[in-house]
Amino acid sequence: MKETIYITGASSITPLLPQKPSPYTYTAQDIPPCTYTETIRSACKEPDYKAYITDPAARRRMSRVVKMGLTAALQCLSGAGEMPGAIITATGLGCLSDTEKFLRTLIENKEELLNPTPFIQSTFNTVGSQIAISTKNMAYNNTYVHRGVSFESALLDGMMMLAGGEAESVLVGSYEELTATSFDIQSRLGFFRKGGKAGEGAQFFLLSAKEKSPCILRDLAFAFQPTPDELLEKAADFLLKNKVQKADIEMLISGDGGNEEEFTFYDKIEKNFPETQVVKYKHLTGDYQTVSSFALWLGTQIMGKADSPKKILIYNHFRNINHTFILLESRFDK
């Protein structure tokens, strides 16, 4: 992409990580070291939603994940001068608790006497629409539901809009909630038997082609079910395309969360960058379809000071299927 895209705002509602004022206050040392044996699920530390969603009439219909997503978006927009030219959201499973409530009532009441609210709020684009209603923003509004590449698809859409001059700034974010039912189903399917951890979270970003910030979103790449060797090839092509040498990557944010069944690819990539500092985060957040948005948030927080890494590579894959790379660059790297 020819246009330089800056990340001018970032917010996160996430489990466990010590809260620090955003932006650009984290260092790699702030991330507690990876210990794989902690509990196998992570629930978000939630803010007081009343402070952000002040209208009780609006708040009362919102499920937990809707409040989480909307609040993260409002936090991200709080310092923004102008209204974004697009609202692009991403989710793997959407508003689960409302979906579960609707389906449960459907069965219990034999398809009769169904409450309208959980049905209305169970759609994937609920958060995107609530952001539009709450900020009175009638611009382009889209939601991506593409399993393990939902967030990256939203990010790509936002980057293309900026590169094509369709907007000067775009709001891109993701949200995911972990409910007791989804945790039980995932456990039964065996997703956590080899060290994986369930999680949830909401992250939002304001991307701008006009306003500058210390953090540049350089590029992203996808790979679908590659072999380990194909993945390395993909990584090499990605760096080449962006005129970056392996040695230039000062930090690798790796999605390895201690799941033995997913380790091969992370190991391959980490060994491919032997000189690079590796930071891991899934022991804090757990794993979910849009968790790479947390890695991006972490990257934006770490980057931006004079002594920060100049280039950060984010690598993640979701259950060995969808693999993604995101390249961040410091504006001071000139």
Add this chain to the structure above:
Amino acid sequence: MHFINELKTHIIEELNLEELTPDEMDIDLPLFGDEGLGLDSIDVLELILILEKYYGLKISTPKEGKQIFRSVRTIADYIAANQQQ
């Protein structure tokens, strides 16, 4: 009416009026409009479901609903009158 507290509880739970308790809910307060609880058209559907689900009563005409759903008292009156029939 002995069931008024139970009715208030159903309304609070089904409409997610989380900041209200049954004791705080004035039975004569209008349910709709700025001077009342500020409920809307989706809430009407929820109220219709409460009548059907918990009291076995069906509202047949929309005109009827306007009178019934004016306040908690009017809903309770409707339940009392129709359940006795």
